[in-house]
Amino acid sequence: MSLNKYRIALLGNPNVGKSTIYNYLCKENQHTGNWAGKTVDSAIGTFMYNDNLYEVVDLPGIYSLNTCSDEEVISKQYLESKEYDLVVVVIDAYVIERSLLLYQQVCDITSNVLLVINLYDEAIKRGMYIDRSKLLEYLPYPHVIMSAKNKGDMEYLKSYMCSLLPFTSNRQIDINIPILLKECITQDIRKQANIIDKVLTHRVLGPIIMFLTLLTILYLTIVLANYPSSLLSYIFSKGEILLISILNMIGSSNWLIDLIVNYIYRILSLVIAVMLPPMVIFFPLFALLEDIGYLPRIAFNLDYYFQKVGASGKQALTICMGYGCNVVGIMGSRIIESQKERILAMITNVFTPCNGRFPTLIAIISMFLVSSVSSWKSALLLAVTLCFSLIITFLGTEGLRRLLKYPKDNEYILELTPYRTPDLKQILKDSLFNKTFKIMLRAVLVVIPTSILIYVGEHIIISNASILQHVCSVLEPIGNLMGMDGVMLVSFIIGMMANEIVLPICIMLYSSYGIVSDYSLVFLKELLITNGWTLTTALCALIFTVIHFPCINAVIAIYKETKSLKYTLLSIVYPTVIGVVLCVFINALMQLIW
Amino acid sequence: MRTLLDLKVDEKGTIVGIDNKCKLKQRLIDLGIVNGSDVICVLDSANHNPKAYQIKNAVFALRSSLSQYIVIE
Numbered sequence: 001m002s003l004n005k006y007r008i009a010l011l012g013n014p015n016v017g018k019s020t021i022y023n024y025l026c027k028e029n030q031h032t033g034n035w036a037g038k039t040v041d042s043a044i045g046t047f048m049y050n051d052n053l054y055e056v057v058d059l060p061g062i063y064s065l066n067t068c069s070d071e072e073v074i075s076k077q078y079l080e081s082k083e084y085d086l087v088v089v090v091i092d093a094y095v096i097e098r099s100l101l102l103y104q105q106v107c108d109i110t111s112n113v114l115l116v117i118n119l120y121d122e123a124i125k126r127g128m129y130i131d132r133s134k135l136l137e138y139l140p141y142p143h144v145i146m147s148a149k150n151k152g153d154m155e156y157l158k159s160y161m162c163s164l165l166p167f168t169s170n171r172q173i174d175i176n177i178p179i180l181l182k183e184c185i186t187q188d189i190r191k192q193a194n195i196i197d198k199v200l201t202h203r204v205l206g207p208i209i210m211f212l213t214l215l216t217i218l219y220l221t222i223v224l225a226n227y228p229s230s231l232l233s234y235i236f237s238k239g240e241i242l243l244i245s246i247l248n249m250i251g252s253s254n255w256l257i258d259l260i261v262n263y264i265y266r267i268l269s270l271v272i273a274v275m276l277p278p279m280v281i282f283f284p285l286f287a288l289l290e291d292i293g294y295l296p297r298i299a300f301n302l303d304y305y306f307q308k309v310g311a312s313g314k315q316a317l318t319i320c321m322g323y324g325c326n327v328v329g330i331m332g333s334r335i336i337e338s339q340k341e342r343i344l345a346m347i348t349n350v351f352t353p354c355n356g357r358f359p360t361l362i363a364i365i366s367m368f369l370v371s372s373v374s375s376w377k378s379a380l381l382l383a384v385t386l387c388f389s390l391i392i393t394f395l396g397t398e399g400l401r402r403l404l405k406y407p408k409d410n411e412y413i414l415e416l417t418p419y420r421t422p423d424l425k426q427i428l429k430d431s432l433f434n435k436t437f438k439i440m441l442r443a444v445l446v447v448i449p450t451s452i453l454i455y456v457g458e459h460i461i462i463s464n465a466s467i468l469q470h471v472c473s474v475l476e477p478i479g480n481l482m483g484m485d486g487v488m489l490v491s492f493i494i495g496m497m498a499n500e501i502v503l504p505i506c507i508m509l510y511s512s513y514g515i516v517s518d519y520s521l522v523f524l525k526e527l528l529i530t531n532g533w534t535l536t537t538a539l540c541a542l543i544f545t546v547i548h549f550p551c552i553n554a555v556i557a558i559y560k561e562t563k564s565l566k567y568t569l570l571s572i573v574y575p576t577v578i579g580v581v582l583c584v585f586i587n588a589l590m591q592l593i594w
Numbered sequence: 595m596r597t598l599l600d601l602k603v604d605e606k607g608t609i610v611g612i613d614n615k616c617k618l619k620q621r622l623i624d625l626g627i628v629n630g631s632d633v634i635c636v637l638d639s640a641n642h643n644p645k646a647y648q649i650k651n652a653v654f655a656l657r658s659s660l661s662q663y664i665v666i667e
């Protein structure tokens with residue numbers, strides 16, 4: 001048996017179907033799953049065909065090899081490395097003219113190129129027709145005209161692609177684009193932006209629709225998360241009793257039971273029962289918006305305000321990525337061409353509450369800020385919180401720009417990509433299974449060492465108090481000034497490990513001993529009130545959740561992206577200072593009016 | 595001299611030049627925004643900045659600071 005290994009790279013403009021093709025080819029064997037939809041770093045997968053092994057690299061979208069943003073540079077460098085056997089240039093049939101420019105540029109670097117003219121079904125719908133036999137004449141190089149939505153086309157692509165390898169021809173590819181277009185393509189010119197676009201970017205309706213969309217997503221997240229949440233909290237509370245009796249039965253020592261039950265089990269249960277469901281539900285809903293193509297319209301609507309604060313309009317997109325995960329938002333800032341605007345976008349991305357912070361916000365809002373259990377009211381307040389975070393992002397960007405003395409640099413191009421019918425199956429698979437598994441794994445990996453750390457901190461006694469108590473009491477005055485307490489600040493600091501453990505740790509620190517009867521919000525609220533929580537505490541906790549230092553992964557991402565200690569440090573200090581000042585101010589205000 | 599800025603929604607024009615002061619000139623060329631291309635202004639925003647233009651089957655949002663450099667006929 002002869003097993004050959006070949007490497008194939010997928011390259012092309014954003015949104016032309018590279019990832020769709022990649023997902024089809026490498027169904028199971030993918031190493032990197034990004035935040036659904038957007039490819040911010042290259043993903044690598046493999047598949048077998050006729051006893052050969054093929055490795056596929058899905059590169060970030062690129063418009064041109066001449067002028068590159070930092071995101072595009074990855075694709076360009078990969079191309080120049082020549083560590084591949086075939087480059088598949090995927091293009092959107094409808095914008096074939098400019099895509100052929102990219103194809104030509106690629107051909108200047110390598111002759112091992114396959115051109116995939118994708119999205120032909122969409123192009124036909126919009127009145128374009130490609131004469132296949134003429135195209136063979138004017139483009140006598142490997143090419144396929146297809147639709148990635150069509151299974152037959154995909155199978156054909158797979159076999160054709162594999163039949164090209166090992167690539168034998170060394171012909172220099174040479175095409176005459178204007179003549180090719182004239183001879184092979186017929187189309188009726190139509191105006192593209194349709195009534196939907198007019199409505200979505202309308203001066204009055206646009207913002208209203210944005211807000212309603214946000215509200216609906218948040219509402220669905222809260223409502224749908226309730227069911228698994230209450231089920232899980234029931235199971236975990238029963239499980240606690242069971243776990244204790246098992247541990248007793250096998251004769252574990254008391255300290256071990258204490259560590260396992262009161263620390264590891266309890267934090268893990270809270271993370272999984274309270275934090276996980278909203279995270280898992282939010283992902284597919286948001287991925288859907290992204291896949292449909294709504295995000296560039298949001299960027300269009302908000303652009304005026306980004307101009308005002310001297311930011312790139314693409315920051316709207318990195319903010320959207322930040323709702324998923326700030327690390328992705330930070331890495332995604334590579335789409336911003338100007339280095340300075342990119343730094344602004346990265347450092348201020350932490351003002352966007354990520355998926356790990358959503359459940360905390362939801363829990364605080366439902367416990368303290370709405371009187372009865374009303375999902376609509378919670379969703380509304382959460383939407384308001386997100387609008388608040390957006391305003392803070394604008395102001396924070398302006399402040400940072402002045403601090404760093406950056407000029408306003410306003411030139412900017414954003415393609416409003418056409419709407420696409422989303423691939424529901426892929427979204428669900430991506431976000432529900434891949435994401436859930438990843439978040440769970442991360443939770444376990446973070447919670448176990450953190451719990452042990454806290455256990456140790458609570459059990460080493462120096463002059464009548466544990467180390468943790470000492471730390472808490474040192475932070476207590478600052479905490480009080482900020483409308484909170486020492487325990488909460490400690491939780492936020494430990495929460496740098498991962499934002500979703502902030503509330504669970506806080507609750508665990510309050511409730512160290514005794515069996516927890518229930519992990520539901522009603523029980524948690526009582527516990528928090530017994531520990532001195534008031535409306536002011538909740539409000540300040542809410543604000544500080546939105547505005548505080550980034551988690552450790554985000555800090556690392558900023559360092560990796562900027563390679564600068566100064567900016568990394570600034571990314572920690574800047575939001576922290578703003579958060580502290582704002583909390584102190586709100587606390588003082590509340591004391592006055594209460 | 596008319597520039598893209600002067601186009602109102604649904605108005606058409608043909609690009610005849612891009613000012614060298616434009617920092618993103620090469621980028622525009624790479625996107626197929628070159629002399630001789632037909633443009634239609636398709637979307638406007640609340641402050642007439644940015645506007646969206648259809649050029650060669652693609653739609654781009656451009657800020658005034660950039661579209662002022664694109665000369666049309």
Ligand SMILES: Nc1nc2c(ncn2[C@@H]2O[C@H](COP(=O)(O)OP(=O)(O)O)[C@@H](O)[C@H]2O)c(=O)[nH]1
Binds near residue numbers: 122
């Ligand atoms: N109708 C149609 N939609 C497609 C086709 N190829 C991809 N799509 C859709 O286009 C969108 C963008 O595809 P994606 O693979 O994420 O593009 P990428 O940015 O190049 O990776 C997705 O919603 C796909 O489902 C196609 O041939 N026909």
Ligand SMILES: [Mg+2]
Binds near residue numbers: 019
């Ligand atoms: Mg992709």
